[in-house]
Amino acid sequence: MHLKTKSHFNYSKFGYIFIAPFFLTYALFSLYPLIYTFYISNFKEKSIKKGESLLVYNGLKNFQDLIFSSKNFAANAMHEALMQSLRNTFSIWIFNFVPQILLALLLAAWFTDLRLKIKAKGFFKIVVYMPNIITAASISILFLNLFNETDFGPVNGFLIHMNIIKEPILFLTDAAVKRGIISFILFWMWYGNTMIIFIAAIMGINPSIIESAQIDGASSGQMFRKITLPLIKPIMLFTLVTSMIGGLQNFDVPLLFNKEGPADPKTKTIAIFIFERFTGTLKNYGTSAAASVILFFITAVLSIVLFTILRDKDAAKEKKNLKRARRGGF
Amino acid sequence: MANNNENYKSYSASLALKTVLIYVVSIFLVVLAIFPFWIMIVNATRSSDAIRTGMSLIPGTNFMKNLDALNSRNLFFVWRGLKNSMIIAGGATVLSIFFSALTAYGIHVYSFKLKNVAFTFILVVLMIPTQVSAIGFLNFMYDMKLNNTFIPLIIPAIAAPQTVFFIRQNMRASFSMEIIEAARIDGSREFGTFLKIGLPMLKPILAVQAIFTFIASWNNYFTPKMILSSPEKDTLPMMVAKLNSDRLRTDFGAIYVGTTLSIIPMVIVYISLSKYIVGGVALGGVKE
Numbered sequence: 001m002h003l004k005t006k007s008h009f010n011y012s013k014f015g016y017i018f019i020a021p022f023f024l025t026y027a028l029f030s031l032y033p034l035i036y037t038f039y040i041s042n043f044k045e046k047s048i049k050k051g052e053s054l055l056v057y058n059g060l061k062n063f064q065d066l067i068f069s070s071k072n073f074a075a076n077a078m079h080e081a082l083m084q085s086l087r088n089t090f091s092i093w094i095f096n097f098v099p100q101i102l103l104a105l106l107l108a109a110w111f112t113d114l115r116l117k118i119k120a121k122g123f124f125k126i127v128v129y130m131p132n133i134i135t136a137a138s139i140s141i142l143f144l145n146l147f148n149e150t151d152f153g154p155v156n157g158f159l160i161h162m163n164i165i166k167e168p169i170l171f172l173t174d175a176a177v178k179r180g181i182i183s184f185i186l187f188w189m190w191y192g193n194t195m196i197i198f199i200a201a202i203m204g205i206n207p208s209i210i211e212s213a214q215i216d217g218a219s220s221g222q223m224f225r226k227i228t229l230p231l232i233k234p235i236m237l238f239t240l241v242t243s244m245i246g247g248l249q250n251f252d253v254p255l256l257f258n259k260e261g262p263a264d265p266k267t268k269t270i271a272i273f274i275f276e277r278f279t280g281t282l283k284n285y286g287t288s289a290a291a292s293v294i295l296f297f298i299t300a301v302l303s304i305v306l307f308t309i310l311r312d313k314d315a316a317k318e319k320k321n322l323k324r325a326r327r328g329g330f
Numbered sequence: 331m332a333n334n335n336e337n338y339k340s341y342s343a344s345l346a347l348k349t350v351l352i353y354v355v356s357i358f359l360v361v362l363a364i365f366p367f368w369i370m371i372v373n374a375t376r377s378s379d380a381i382r383t384g385m386s387l388i389p390g391t392n393f394m395k396n397l398d399a400l401n402s403r404n405l406f407f408v409w410r411g412l413k414n415s416m417i418i419a420g421g422a423t424v425l426s427i428f429f430s431a432l433t434a435y436g437i438h439v440y441s442f443k444l445k446n447v448a449f450t451f452i453l454v455v456l457m458i459p460t461q462v463s464a465i466g467f468l469n470f471m472y473d474m475k476l477n478n479t480f481i482p483l484i485i486p487a488i489a490a491p492q493t494v495f496f497i498r499q500n501m502r503a504s505f506s507m508e509i510i511e512a513a514r515i516d517g518s519r520e521f522g523t524f525l526k527i528g529l530p531m532l533k534p535i536l537a538v539q540a541i542f543t544f545i546a547s548w549n550n551y552f553t554p555k556m557i558l559s560s561p562e563k564d565t566l567p568m569m570v571a572k573l574n575s576d577r578l579r580t581d582f583g584a585i586y587v588g589t590t591l592s593i594i595p596m597v598i599v600y601i602s603l604s605k606y607i608v609g610g611v612a613l614g615g616v617k618e
Contacts, residue, residue, distance in 0.1 A: 015439075022488065030455070033464075034462065036463075037463050125608050126605075129604075135566065135593065137571050137592075138593050141573050200612035
């Protein structure tokens, strides 16, 4: 009797009550600001706050100025600055991501190879992951001092001492070298993270698959290419997506790995471009908001493309399995 | 037979060679991970003049002098920065973990019409970078007169899509509904069941998520820099950024001391919790 009344009780309202704080907070502090950003992107004014200055409707002119080159000098400079920041963001990310994923894969393959008995793996993981949790701002300031351009800067001093170079390298002046160091810092901070994820993914592979390949006499290289790589592909794509989104938000290191003064146009990322227009001499809310909207669409397109690839692969696999099942296979 | 033996020998020789190679690379990477921090600590204990004479691997005796030099510039207030960072990261972590658990529990335990819509929404917004809505957020905070307060850095932590996602994934794998049903039969109220049974059952995953939320909030530089304007509200990352300033240009000892002080809290957190942190990162690799 009692049980029966219980089962008729409607619990669904609790679902709504429990998730309500999340959705209310999200609506207020994330969704509304997002819509507000879209709104501001249509205005041309240094400040949109009422009372401080007028707000002038500018239509899609901000986007036009940012995306296309024009004859107007100021507008064209803005366009050039945005394009440069996008190029910088991409270049810093790719020179961090490619070595990061290659080294992480190599280390993960080594540490999961059952035929090698490597000791102190746990210690190794803990040490190389450490830079990832140290405050990026502190790391930037530390590397800024290590790469001091004078001949007594620790890195320059070491290279001169070892007779590798004669004159100190201008780490902070040469744009390509500087971007390279920023990529290196990010690589150094993140490869441990990626390696741990890959090791966990490889350990998750059914051991009987590996054993049977070993019995069949497959070499380490063959096993890695034919078994491990295809099976951890989803995790690699996941890493690609999260790293790319992180790369688009890259802010602390490129901003702080700088000599004092305004951010260097040669290493400025899209996040810095947006941030710079909040305050100070470059203050321009409309342009900042328009660049944010552009960043939003870049993220959306990249995510959709990657997830479509992922889903299509899964769907194709399911289809194949279905066909095989119909044919009477396993 | 002899041939086989020969093969086996070359096989084990190549394995041994590979093992040596792995150790060499690993040792190099361990040194690479620690070396910058070691140089930092050494230079924090050397005078600026000594630093100018070149690199050293042996600590000096000038730490207190450097610390005094740093303090005399009125630029870097380690206790103040610690306190501000602690309030923000601590508050954000408590709110984020409690409400993320509540949200994940609500989605997992109850069946309601918009259940899947709600979870899909959380998955989609996971991808949106902070910077995208930053300008709208900043203006909204100006409108509400909440700029230069800690509120915009703490309250929004109630809605943490990533944390909800990880807790929900964990519940899918290991959350027992039978205990919830049993509590209901015993006459427990729904919210009471969440507090007394749900939360304790989720403890391991909540602990891991709390560590990551705290670290992320502590290390955040973008949002506090955008919201806070008066120096006495500076968080530790904002303070360390100020070490790259004209006032300290040539006082390298002081700069290294400041950098060291800003790193110590996270190093302590890491040393005491590294097992859970590395385990938590690995969770990202086991989900299908």
